[in-house]
Amino acid sequence: MTDDNGFPTAPARRWAMKILGAAGAGFAGGLFSAPVTLGADWEPVDLLQRPIPVSGEKVPAVGLGTARTFSLDGLSMSGRRGSVAAADPLPETLSELRNVLRLFHAHGGRVVDSSPMYGTAEELVGDFARELGIENELFMSTKVWADGREPGIAQMTESMELLHSKPLDVMLIHNLRDWRTHYRTLRRWQEEGHIRYIGISHSRTGAHDEVERVLKAERFDIFQINYNILDTNADKRLFPLARDKGLAVEINEPFASGDLFRRVKGIELPAWATDFDADTWAQFFLKFILGHPAVTCALPATGDPEHVVDNTLAMAGGLPDAGQRRRMVDTMLAL
Numbered sequence: 001m002t003d004d005n006g007f008p009t010a011p012a013r014r015w016a017m018k019i020l021g022a023a024g025a026g027f028a029g030g031l032f033s034a035p036v037t038l039g040a041d042w043e044p045v046d047l048l049q050r051p052i053p054v055s056g057e058k059v060p061a062v063g064l065g066t067a068r069t070f071s072l073d074g075l076s077m078s079g080r081r082g083s084v085a086a087a088d089p090l091p092e093t094l095s096e097l098r099n100v101l102r103l104f105h106a107h108g109g110r111v112v113d114s115s116p117m118y119g120t121a122e123e124l125v126g127d128f129a130r131e132l133g134i135e136n137e138l139f140m141s142t143k144v145w146a147d148g149r150e151p152g153i154a155q156m157t158e159s160m161e162l163l164h165s166k167p168l169d170v171m172l173i174h175n176l177r178d179w180r181t182h183y184r185t186l187r188r189w190q191e192e193g194h195i196r197y198i199g200i201s202h203s204r205t206g207a208h209d210e211v212e213r214v215l216k217a218e219r220f221d222i223f224q225i226n227y228n229i230l231d232t233n234a235d236k237r238l239f240p241l242a243r244d245k246g247l248a249v250e251i252n253e254p255f256a257s258g259d260l261f262r263r264v265k266g267i268e269l270p271a272w273a274t275d276f277d278a279d280t281w282a283q284f285f286l287k288f289i290l291g292h293p294a295v296t297c298a299l300p301a302t303g304d305p306e307h308v309v310d311n312t313l314a315m316a317g318g319l320p321d322a323g324q325r326r327r328m329v330d331t332m333l334a335l
């Protein structure tokens with residue numbers, strides 16, 4: 001059964017089992033080659049959604065990052081504006097990525113994060129979303145990464161075209177590059193209705209002080225920052241600032257760009273992880289992040305259809321409390 005929003009309705013673990021059952025062969029073979037149906041006998045489940053403070057609009061708490069995974073520059077693709085997604089038949093890699101986006105949406109995901117810095121990512125996301133008929137259901141977030149007013153405007157205009165998204169849900173100033181210049185454009189575009197929410201992004205812990213200064217100096221709706229179970233610096237000053245200023249918080253590099261999985265390779269998930277409905281290490285890491293009330297949405301990246309389902313399942317079931325979160329960190333530090 002699905003709820004009014006089309007979200008599957010079953011407790012976390014049963015949901016996973018249903019999906020595994022429906023697509024067992026696909027999972028066994030490592031691929032979702034056939035459409036996954038969600039079953040007709042599911043019980044109610046609440047997928048975690050969090051409000052954007054400035055508007056109260058709720059978004060699902062696990063999104064989809066696209067750096068590297070959706071960037072196919074290394075495969076001699078035509079790059080931005082090359083209509084790579086229109087190839088027929090789709091090369092296998094592209095077919096996998098389309099499947100990632102389809103499954104992400106089918107399992108309740110909406111927030112997609114991209115950037116012109118990510119090669120073909122905006123183009124692929126935009127074309128696949130349109131082809132799948134879900135472009136108006138996704139919550140599209142991208143960034144400006146340029147020097148100067150005119151180059152910034154040209155880049156943002158192109159991003160909107162590539163993502164087939166106007167107005168664009170979120171525009172962030174990537175790594176604060178020429179942020180004073182772009183801030184003026186973003187404020188004007190927001191007033192004119194081209195962009196719904198504006199903000200900044202960074203992923204270096206050493207830049208958190210500067211991020212803090214900029215957030216205090218100007219009026220933003222949202223910021224995106226690095227935070228994971230082994231790098232919790234953002235919760236010292238940036239998360240309290242988000243609470244005080246009413247800012248939404250998106251989390252990038254939630255798996256430390258994959259490093260967390262390398263650390264737990266061959267290590268069994270602690271049995272007590274099921275106390276907050278984490279069945280995999282990915283859910284363990286994501287639920288740690290979502291267990292902080294300041295976090296609006298975590299943005300794990302994957303090019304693997306199985307992994308995107310695994311990640312979105314972190315929105316189902318319980319979350320760790322403060323004591324459990326400390327235990328999670330201690331467990332990782334002891335590895």
Ligand SMILES: NC(=O)c1ccc[n+]([C@@H]2O[C@H](COP(=O)([O-])OP(=O)(O)OC[C@H]3O[C@@H](n4cnc5c(N)ncnc54)[C@H](OP(=O)(O)O)[C@@H]3O)[C@@H](O)[C@H]2O)c1
Nearest residue numbers: 065066067201203252253254255257258282300301302303
């Ligand atoms: N300054 C900025 O604005 C900034 C900077 C960095 C990142 N970001 C955003 O944040 C997003 C996430 O950061 P990230 O891409 O660095 O890395 P990440 O999400 O921390 O980690 C991605 C890695 O984890 C693996 N993975 C994902 N789900 C998994 C699962 N369920 N089980 C096992 N492995 C899994 C992926 O491999 P598979 O493909 O095999 O699943 C990939 O190697 C980016 O894509 C981007 O959108 C923004």
